Amino acid sequence: MPKKYNLYLKGYVGDWDFSVDQVNYVLDKHKEGEVHVLIDSLGGRVDTALSISALFHIHGNVNCHFVGMSASAATIAAMGAKHISIDANALFLVHKCLSYVFEFDAMNADQLAEHIAELEKMKQDNETIDSCIAGLYASRCKKPKEDLLALMKEGAWLTAEQALEWGFVDEITNAKEDAAPVLTNVVADALAQQGIPMPPLTARDSSILESLSRLINNLFNRTSAKEAKPKKQMKIFAQISQLLGNTSELTENNSLVLTGEQADIIEQALVCNNDQLEQLRSDVASRDAAIAELNARIADLEKEPAVDSTVVIEPGKGESGLSDDQMAKVIDGFLQSFR
16 A cells, blocks of 8 residues: 555544535545545544545545554445455454433433334334444445344444454555554543444553644634534644644644644643743742732731720810811911021
């Protein structure tokens, strides 16, 4: 497989970076030639996956290559490709479709019956979708649909060798640039959110760079298609580029690729920002303590008895305590100072 791909399909199937429009745009640019697609995704929307599979089939000369951990809708999307390969260290999973079911309410018998009917309709729809997907897999694998339905029901991760034995892929590669999959906290969270079983990998904590990668991916790719996506992307990219000294560039599919040195710069910036944040928190805590102390003192003063401010004035003296003659001398001296 080539090191350079025409299309990188990663993340959630149905998002901006794994959409029908993106695939159609690239295929349209290469109508007469081969198209090489790299897939690294835990799945997503079935409708998007089926549409992409159809686009690959219509083009007729698409080669898909799986790396990392790919599952669910990501595997469906590749079924229309002319040739499918998988990295020797990659993992592959097919399963029955999932539907979100939320109900937090008290119901009487009639309402329960209505809700059960809705769930039964959802169950029938899922069975229809499962049958359609199993047929798609069976056509590729040259195996009975019932065997594929049984495999989907099991929902277990397949190694590259098992994926080849089943017929999901045509070739196993062992390219140096294809990194082995790693089960990080980020990946584990994504698996749990989509109801996908955990693969047989040793989990490890996410590093700062992995968290940064997730953050950038979310900023770039989690915006609704209805919003002004390019404008928001360019704003985020401009901020990152400024931090890196205007040395970063976007790829053809608007992905941001960082070198190790650039990643170190961003990591250091995150550390510095974190230090500044901790200092600000410390300052705020000190000020809060000082304010609390002042409030306590005010409360204590309010509790003390009022001081009697009555002034006793002797006869012949004003409030100052001076006699009339003494007051006259003070006034005269004051006026003399202006003459």
